[in-house]
Amino acid sequence: MAGKRRFNYKTKEGLQGYLFILPWIIGFIVFTAGPLLFSFAASFTNYNVTSQMDFVGLSNYEKLFSGDQLFWTSLYNTLYYVLFSVPLTTVGAILLSALLNRDIPGMRLFRTIYYLPAVLSGVGVYLLWMQLLEPGTGMVNTVLAWFGIAGPNWLFDPDWTKPALIFMKLWSVGGGMLLYLASMQGISKSLYEAAEIDGANAWQQFTRITIPMITPVIFFDIVTSLIGGFQIFQEAYVMSNGEGGPVNSMLFYNLYMWQKAFEAFDMGYAMAMSWILFVIVFALTIVNLKLAPKWVHYEGGGK
């Protein structure tokens, strides 16, 4: 009797759970899974949204890999961006949160200031940065000039456009910082006290206690920002007028895909591109998940 009741209760609870997430499930099936499958099917066609959708086999994929120079350019640009921006923003956010995780007067103010850029987002910020990065009159080069550095032509020089975007991204590490800060504050003080008694200095405490204790958050941050990094679009769209910047140096994968879809109306081709990106990101995420047990420390041994 008691057993049955408990089973019942569990089933009920499960059902209630599903009921609560029902809006999400419906949304997922209708707005995510449906289009996902559709785009997969359409990637084997010459779909152009309005007038044609004929099966063309693998020809979209063939064209991408064999004859499309811009596909490789855009993939290179995106990988470049991800390769630099993900580690830099992660390290930046950790260092910043370590600095802000101290008990000194006025800390709240600093935390607010550093978090602020994460609140601002979108086109306004990009336009602001376009002004800041202006080679002649922009703030960035003006400040560099104070130190005797002749700043580069940021958004006009193909060698500097991607660094400029990464630099801009670093400005908004506040979002990641918040996660790290919360996680750092959750670390038990007794660990540090014990370490201090054992004679560990601040650096040792940071590398031996703080870092291991926040590895779950680092892992989360790396996975999400890796995925986010591959999706870079808006920045390049706004800052290069949708064209890809000098010598296509800001032609990121998604920007090129957008051009194919909405300017050339070659939607089938764009969908094939999106699936290649999906496979790349999926593979990287799997690698990440496989590597995770080697370095991510979960307290209590949980997974």
Place this chain on the structure above:
Amino acid sequence: MRRFKWVPALLILMLVLSGCNGFTKGGSGAEKADAEAEEGKITLDFWTFWGSEIRRPIIEKIIEDFNNSQDEIEVKHTFIPWGDIWTKELAAIAAGDPPDVVINDINATALRGKNQQAENLSKYLEEDDISGDFYEELWNATLYEGDSYGIPFNTDTRVLFYNKDAFEEAGLDPEQPPKTWDELWEYAEKLDVKDGEKYDRLGFYPMFGVQTDVWMMNADNVNFVDENSEVKINTPAKLDTLEWLNKWHQKYGADNINSWKAQMESQQANPFFSGDLAMLVQTPTFYTQIRDYAPDLNFGVALLPEKEPGNGHTSWGGGFVAEIPAGAENPDASWEFIKYLTSKEAQEYWAVKNFDNVANIEASESAASSDEFNDNGKMVYELAVEAMPLTMLTPTSLVAPDYMTLVNPEFDNVYLGKKTPEQALKDAQAAVEKEISKK
């Protein structure tokens, strides 16, 4: 007690569902149209990207005039930002619920016709041939296999603005603007005021305001991909152009050019207003900025200089059409409205109030003598009308709609010193030919 545990969940579900319901109903033009239809009026949803303080009241006045002029059709204006309008429209067409009339890019009209994104207007034109009302180049851009898929609305061209005071200072005749590329170079040399490596006054730089392509059109009057899908990038005239442009680039140097370009982007601080830039190629509408930010500037306008005497002062422009998206509910009513939009009356109103070039020839010509313009305004507008027949469009290629992504980086490579003009054009030609052959 336990049964009541469901209550909050149900409440939430109901809220969510009612939310969904509201979402599907709200904002649907079709249903609004149904409601109005009961009163015997057809409601049209008209999408534009004209939401600025200046343009919005003007287009809304035109709509109001149309609504008042008859009692069968009621047009409603929907402003959708520039960055969204055509992707939204495409999605709406695919969903089977498009707007009734939309303003779209003239250069891609044939491509949209080919893809059946827009309604074929031939059946209306057979009854009501208005094709002769518009500049030929504009009209031709709307045709796919001889059928029109949009009616030209507004357009633009490129003209040379020059500073008369600077001309006088440099010993040039302010009434004799440069007519050829050589004169342009020669005048610019005289107008330059150099201070060490920097310039206090820049005579002219051809790639402020316009890009490489405009000068190439000016030189040989042939688009990069012509109407027969022949690639015409590596031509002698285009090579001359690239060499000539590169000469300008080397003369001033990337650092100077970039820092000047940055200033041009902030409207008020445009160096042309302060007299620091003596000549500039811009759209005629640029005049409104001079009027607003530099009312005392003593300036003149001229046709784009030609490559050599007799080559032709070819300019370049773009523009927009009014079209009926495929699957629109009341195409006949939409056509009536489009006819009004592109009629002399509405076009002239738009031209005068916006200081914008319009597609209707009669409207353009009568706008040029409008009493609403002052002397400078008249001077600019008259020249713009003069430039219109010389203005070339570069319609999107049906075989490689996005080939410019392959071409522009090659031009960049030349200015960055990474490739010779010969090599760059050869590579661009080959890349575009390859792109076309893939189809």
